[in-house]
Amino acid sequence: MQFKNIVGHQELKQHLISTVAENRVSHAQLFLGPEGSGSLALALAYAQFINCEHRLENDSCGTCPSCIKYDKLIHPDLHFSYPFFAKHKDDTATTFIEDWRKAFLENPYMSLGHWRNQLEAENKQANINIAEAHDIIKKLSLKSFEAEYKVLIMWLPEYLDTQGNALLKLIEEPPAKTLFLLVAENQDKILNTIISRTQLVKVNKYSHEELMQYLIDEKGIEANRANEISFIAEGNIQTALDQIAEASNENFNLLIRWLRCIVTDAGLNIIQICDDEISKLGRENQKLFLMYSINVLRQIVLLNQGLHELVFLKNAELDFVQKFSEITTLEKLETAIDMLEKTHYSVERNANPKILFLDLSLQLVLLFKYNTFPKGTQYI
Template identity: 35%
Template structure:
């Protein structure tokens, strides 16, 4: 993967290639960035730069045979670990190796894809993937062997926050004191979800959201959009290139999320002192609970963004508002005054709590019904200003 193909982030590219050129490569690094910011393609390009002894800040000029292997993500000294779960193909003890073919296809088609896209590609969107102790044992086994080509071995762990406690504890000593010429590259969107003892042993590199102009240029140059169309999508993407692609192809599920959200808040507004509306909220909760847990978590994350956007619009921060609801009869300008200083923190906390309990296999119907009743109260709170 060429660094020139990775959008933006010139300072990170320069830092990584310069450190490799000088032979100052930390044995454990943690790439932290929001979805669609380019952490995965950057990690792969960095691994290629090291393993293929490339030069001049680009993945050319080194070992050509090695570079060809990277084109197919098939270098024997680059190992991957990522969240998986059982499906029709793998009935028990799922590990990354069992899904290697699907992983290569996923990365080559959409290196900016998020974890939900990955689960969809495996057909496990109704399950919660993880990096478990079986995976940790495989990692220990792989890294105990000598490298195939006599140089470095690199273990790239994508979505390292999905490591369960057993896996984290099993890998802790290895990350702290890896074998000679062994490098760990951990990637996460949620740094705090990785246990502190692992984080403290990694050099952390934070990836900012992509610039609006960077996404706009990519859409114009490679997706045949006009400047106006590209600017609109780039603004709505809010620094997330994966979201820009979903907006371009209308396949990100946001239309469905918007429909659920607007139905939810409209019913919540009616529900105060209205028994029939309470029944509607319960019915709504049941319908959302019938979807997979990952879908529920994605939806609650979407709700959080929607409420934040409404608050920004309420306080006249129009330049930061990228959301453009398409539902007939719903106007963000009219909804915005109901989201303010006196309820936004509580709304956010309730959504975060719901996501936490759903992730830990709580009863989704009860969690979402409780959340809906609380939302009814919070939407009717008056601003303190």
């Protein structure tokens, strides 16, 4: 992975390059950025640049033996750690390394949900277990095979839990020429003892323009559609890719029919949509539908407040949000968005979809049809 292959982040790339040129490479760094921001790809490109045998001014050469092995993720001094769904207590990241290489090479911007879909995860919870922590200590205690630096890239250290304590001494006092590159999305879920031992590298989410241009140039998406997807994705390339994979009008049509049933309190139709359609989408598609719905409601908020210049939707979707903005209030929209976000959280934790979406629908009926706000609602 070379820097030139990663979308955007020009200033950050230059900063990383300068740390190598000025011999200021910290032995433990935390790449902190939201899902789909390319932080994992950046960490790998940084490691490749550090170990490149014929470095260019602004990138690795891409042709030396080290770069070729890095491109295939098979360099003997490059190690990965990541959450996995253990079938046995002795399973480590190495158990799933072939699946990992395939998933990353196909999509270097992947999310945990995308990674989960590559495995037979069933209902298991992702984690980085104690066996993995011990395996890391064992691997990094060995001498380098051929590169100047041994590198461990740990994706999502949030899933270490208390097992991370076994790595503290190694992170604080690693063997010579050993680099820890931790790639995280949520700082609040990382052990403070690990954060205090790392140098922070902040990775910002992509701008609307950067993501839109990526979709046009790299994915061949028509400009209007790329504009719409970029808005819905909110800087998350993984979400944008998921949107591309979806039928273009599928979520929109489902959302319109669902909301029409809600605002008219069509009870039997609500039950039918929840049971026969939404609950059968599958967990990842349910999450996409909820995110799409949240973003459409945010567009309605903008129209409701007269901020027409910030609205990106086009054609039928724009017509829908214009009409809906005329029959609702800011207070209702804020409450509905909060409900949808909480439902998204519950879907991630494998709640029963039929019960979950029926309950959400009934709460929205009370909100939009009868102006009844749920107890405990916080208003802005």
